[in-house]
Amino acid sequence: MHPTGKTPNEESPLNGNKALSLDEVKTELHKRHHPSLTSLDIEAHAKTVHRIRTLKEKHDVVMLGHNYMEPLVFGLSTKEEQGDSLGLSMYAANTEASYLIFNGVPFMAETAKILSPDKTVLVADKTAGCSLADNFGAEDVKKLKDLYPGAPVMIYVNSYADAKAESDICCTSANAAHIAKTMPGDTIIFVPDIFFAQNLEEELKGEKNVVYPGKDNTARGAVCEVHERFTLSDLVAIRESFEIPKGHERRKLYAHWECRPDVLKESDFYGSTSQIMKDIAARVENDQLERAFVASECELTSNLSQEFPQVQFWTACSVRCSHMAKVRLDKIANILEAIDSGDDLTEYEVTLDADVIDKARLPIERMLEASV
Numbered sequence: 470m471h472p473t474g475k476t477p478n479e480e481s482p483l484n485g486n487k488a489l490s491l492d493e494v495k496t497e498l499h500k501r502h503h504p505s506l507t508s509l510d511i512e513a514h515a516k517t518v519h520r521i522r523t524l525k526e527k528h529d530v531v532m533l534g535h536n537y538m539e540p541l542v543f544g545l546s547t548k549e550e551q552g553d554s555l556g557l558s559m560y561a562a563n564t565e566a567s568y569l570i571f572n573g574v575p576f577m578a579e580t581a582k583i584l585s586p587d588k589t590v591l592v593a594d595k596t597a598g599c600s601l602a603d604n605f606g607a608e609d610v611k612k613l614k615d616l617y618p619g620a621p622v623m624i625y626v627n628s629y630a631d632a633k634a635e636s637d638i639c640c641t642s643a644n645a646a647h648i649a650k651t652m653p654g655d656t657i658i659f660v661p662d663i664f665f666a667q668n669l670e671e672e673l674k675g676e677k678n679v680v681y682p683g684k685d686n687t688a689r690g691a692v693c694e695v696h697e698r699f700t701l702s703d704l705v706a707i708r709e710s711f712e713i714p715k716g717h718e719r720r721k722l723y724a725h726w727e728c729r730p731d732v733l734k735e736s737d738f739y740g741s742t743s744q745i746m747k748d749i750a751a752r753v754e755n756d757q758l759e760r761a762f763v764a765s766e767c768e769l770t771s772n773l774s775q776e777f778p779q780v781q782f783w784t785a786c787s788v789r790c791s792h793m794a795k796v797r798l799d800k801i802a803n804i805l806e807a808i809d810s811g812d813d814l815t816e817y818e819v820t821l822d823a824d825v826i827d828k829a830r831l832p833i834e835r836m837l838e839a840s841v
């Protein structure tokens with residue numbers, strides 16, 4: 470049981486692999502008591518959830534669920550199959566499963582493919598993009614390398630494989646500051662996220678000179694179109710509306726690394742998704758959190774509010790990643806039906822050239838070595 474006596478979703482049979490009848494699926498969905506999951510939603514979707522769970526088990530499929538997936542999709546994955554893109558890809562590489570369905574956007578699935586080249590990696594919608602990955606490619610990395618010869622390139626995991634293949638080392642939002650410090654020399658090129666780079670520049674002041682696209686050069690960079698939407702005045706308004714004053718002991722405003730620098734400064738805690746989740750869990754464990762707002766993708770808050778029902782979460786429902794939202798139950802069911810009937814999986818399968826896999830694997834492996 471949870472310290473508060475409430476049952477978090479990790480104990481729900483829906484998050485396990487045990488076979489459930491349609492009625493049991495409905496009962497479990499009703500138990501979630503989630504505000505955005507009405508009886509109407511449950512009646513409309515329970516049959517699809519039941520079918521997905523049945524076929525997932527029948528074909529021994531690993532179904533990876535990114536933290537930004539809507540609750541019904543997120544809940545298809547076991548606790549071990551839920552997390553951020555790199556953690557999920559590493560988990561998948563250590564499983565025996567031959568089919569991986571990555572409920573996230575294609576750049577995430579590419580990382581899974583790089584780490585598990587022999588497995589069949591499938592996504593619900595190959596057209597789902599990402600404003601960071603889509604707007605910065607291998608040619609942009611080469612341009613920066615020409616502008617700053619000798620400076621190592623650290624690339625955020627939110628990028629496509631061909632851009633990673635041109636970079637020296639990869640990083641996640643959880644380890645970027647640490648990885649940067651392990652690199653030789655006093656300057657590092659960080660791509661592609663401009664806001665994250667500016668935040669990192671501040672964090673590493675006096676230790677490392679951070680060069681990034683858009684700074685003193687003509688190379689283009691990118692920002693996350695979701696986190697970009699939070700402004701300083703939004704945060705000030707959120708503090709007032711939801712009564713989360715700065716420095717309050719039990720009410721906290723969280724911001725993601727990909728937010729604007731002034732938004733980070735205004736927050737009570739900033740970090741990666743996993744760092745934010747850890748901080749919330751630790752505060753809940755010590756009964757130190759009664760109210761929170763997380764300046765990030767709104768379905769993260771949906772999933773947090775299921776995990777920590779004792780915390781009053783406020784959310785900005787309009788701040789939804791349109792790319793992540795393309796991953797829907799019906800599309801996931803279609804993949805499994807195709808596997809079940811032996812149909813061609815080209816529509817869903819993420820493929821990469823062998824030489825790109827080899828080259829992109831290196832910066833990821835360097836990051837893993839530097840993380841320990």
Ligand code: SF4
Binds near residue numbers: 574599602694695791
């Ligand atoms: S939330 Fe931002 S970084 Fe994540 S997939 Fe959407 S646009 Fe890309």
